[in-house]
Amino acid sequence: MSIQDHPRILVVDDLEPARRLLTDAIRAVLAGKGQGGDGIVEARSFTEAMVMLDRGFDFAFVDLHLPDGRGWDIIRRLKANPDMVVAAVTVMDDHSSVEATLAAGADGYLIKDAEPELLHFRIERLMIGEPSLSPAIARMMLARFRPQQDQADDPLTDREREVLSLTGRGLRAREVAGQLRISTHTVRDHLKSIYRKLDVSSRAEAAIEAQKRNLT
Missing domain, CATH: 1.10.10.10 (Winged helix-like DNA-binding domain superfamily/Winged helix DNA-binding domain)
Incomplete structure (x- = not known):
């Protein structure tokens, strides 16, 4: 499968370095498919993200803990559209965070401090429609x-x-x-x-x- 043309992508994170890490990885994935990143939109807070949710995004990458709200609530709202692909991108790898994220409907759970090549790979898999969990998270959930x-x-x-x-x-x-x-x-x-x-x-x-x- 291939990535759809000109996807609209929402990146939600309050920390500029984390947003830059994500947007750079997404742009690299798109560039590998001959596409630009003009459709990427950044939100720096829960409040800023919530007013953007009706813009018809195709993909979203959401930090779970924002200063003014919870990423799970954003994910739940976005997944009211079952065809939208939504992933949590976080530093947390505990059972409760993973389970709450999957219960909210997320299609993926990515760890921010993963190797850049692995983060790139997981984002690419998500963007061609494959649910994606970081390897450690997948093992945790399978064992459960x-x-x-x-x-x-x-x-x-x-x-x-x-x-x-x-x-x-x-x-x-x-x-x-x-x-x-x-x-x-x-x-x-x-x-x-x-x-x-x-x-x-x-x-x-x-x-x-x-x-x-x-x-x-």
């Missing part, structure tokens, strides 16, 4: 889940397993619909059912479940 169920005990229908498999590979709802020759509305209904049955609330958590079931 119970052992894989036998397929006979799997609560998902065959169609839901197909939808979960494609979602776990990074496809968005409209792309899943195209692959399965069903409507985007039907895909979203299946995703709601999958989230309810598996007790997950984000694409990143769903991707972990797909991996557990050997569907990716």
Whole structure:
């Protein structure tokens, strides 16, 4: 998959060096795809970000702890549009922060002090539609889940397993619909059912479940 043309990208962080780190990495990813970074918009606070949320962004990278509010609330608002890709970018790697972020609907959880090459790679994966967790975070979350169920005990229908498999590979709802020759509305209904049955609330958590079931 390729990055869409001229994406609109929101970067939320109160610290200028952190914003610069992110925007430079995003520009590098876009440059590698022959695109410029004209669509990048920066917000320096929770308040500043909240007034921008209706601008139709395609991607957002959000710091979790801002001086005047919580990044989780921004993520939750942005994910009212399920096709928008939203990632937390933070220095925190504790269970509670990760779980709160995924519960808010984030598609990725990136650690700010990761090696630049790794941060670049994770941003690129997110921007082509693949849920992305830093390796340490992915291991933490996988260890938290119970052992894989036998397929006979799997609560998902065959169609839901197909939808979960494609979602776990990074496809968005409209792309899943195209692959399965069903409507985007039907895909979203299946995703709601999958989230309810598996007790997950984000694409990143769903991707972990797909991996557990050997569907990716």
